Amino acid sequence: MTIYQHMSLWLRRFRQSSPFQALVILLFWALGEAIVRVTGLAIPGSIVGLLIMLALLVGKRLRVRTVRRGAEWYLAEMLLFFVPAVLAVLDHPEFLGLLGLKILAVIVLGTLTVMTVTAGAIDICYRLGKEDVDVAK
Amino acid sequence: MLQSNMPLFQAAFWSVLTIGLYALGKALYRRKSCMLSSPLFITPVLLIVAALLFHVSYAQYIRGTHWLVALLGPATVAFAVPIYEQRALICRHWGLLVVGVVAGSATAVVSSWELSNLLGLNDSLRLSLLPRSMSTPFAMAVSGDIGGAPGLTAVFVVLTGVLGAALGEGLINYLPLRSVFSRGALLGMGAHGAGTAKAHQIDQEVGAIAGLVMVLVGLFNVLATPVLVYCLGMTGK
Structure with missing residues (x-):
């Protein structure tokens, strides 16, 4: 070479x-x-x-x-x-008590709601769209 | 041992410890997959314990490890590749993505606001909690726009990503979802970057969709959230 x-x-x-x-x-x-x-x-x-x-x-x-x-x-x-x-929570010791639990609740419940609605909306549209295609066939 | 007059040593120590504990978390997760052994849970917890033991503040810790967080920038750019590779699928079903982004963003703002009201959080916290479902740079911009505290928002965004990635994985198994679109959008919408990384681990297609949804959510929210907040009369009450 x-x-x-x-x-x-x-x-x-x-x-x-x-x-x-x-x-x-x-x-x-x-x-x-x-x-x-x-x-x-x-x-x-x-x-x-x-x-x-x-x-x-x-x-x-x-x-x-x-x-x-x-x-x-x-x-x-x-x-x-x-x-x-994530270590930024070190700067917020006030989040260690009840307030932290409340914030955690907002984050967890809010995120679960968002995920369910998003996925649900898409899946419903997807199934509707699929039926249209099936009918067209 | 860890005095602040040795910044280089400190930076090296915390970077190596962070990467080492992450590698350990990954190895553990490979052996036994559950939420508690996820590297996104176990690594920060162990690091917080270490920081408390050594009496190191967040400012001292992040000074040495900021370069790792900065790598989120090129990691976001990297999503161009899966999006490109799934372009045919995405072009065929772009309407579904629009539905997901609009429905998800509206739900994110309303659910966050109503839950904060229910639990009696103050205005600054309520507004800082609103822009949570998008990647950090977007979220901080929106938070500043609507009168929240961008620093707090950054913490909430990261917590949302970390918790959301784990919750989303469970939710996908639980919900009767048919299309890769709903699974990808669930993670990209609910848990932005961390969710997208999780989606990428699940499946290439799901990861590409999550990545695209994450980008669309960010762009959409920078434009729409201030308008929505104004319309719902949320500020100043």
Whole structure:
């Protein structure tokens, strides 16, 4: 093998590695944050980054191969990134008593209600839509 | 051992401890899956115990571990990939997603408000509890807009995600849901990022839908919540 072939093989492996792909995604995020800072948009930078990357994927300017492994790594470890923020409760000792239980009740009951209504509404529409299709057949 | 004049050592210590306890939680969860052994439950609890033992405040802890929270940014960007890969499914049923986002967002505001009223929480808490079902940056923006305390909202959002991801997993098994849309939207709507991460663990399609719903919920709420709050005459009472 020539040196050139060695280099291109190594380069391909590097491009397929999750650390490199994670870095590519990180750059999209940085771009999104920069755009928000410059334009003063009311949307978080991460969402702007997501929309840009999605537009490039749909427009075939970016191959999904170039970012898939990196994305999988972020999504698999995403729960870790939430953990440090939970420790903010250390700053609110007043939540340790009855007030904390009340807030917890609002969060738990509210979230269960939201989930049930959302899933229920979609499922009902889905079944109605399906029947229409069946009738059309 | 953990004096504040060694910031670098402190940052390294808390980062390693956080990642280590998370890895431990994941290993435990793989052996025995239940809500108590979920890394989103056991890791923060053990970290709080450690912080109390070492007399470390939240400000000291987060100074060294903020970079982990910052990675939520690129993790959100990463959802472009599953959304792209499920684009055919999403394009075919986009109406269902709109139904879910609108129904879910309205329910989120009304249920949160009514429950807070019922339990007699004060105005600042009530308003801070409203924008809970969306990812943190959106929620903090909305909270500021409607007169809540964005710092408090951030805590509630994270608690909603952590509890919601666990509750949602149970609810999916309990409710007779037919489509991947209702399952994905349930987690993406109810528990934003953490729910989406959970959905991704359940199934690729469910994860993609949860991710898209999370994004739509955020965008929709930044525009709609202040209007809804104004219409219902919730502020100033």
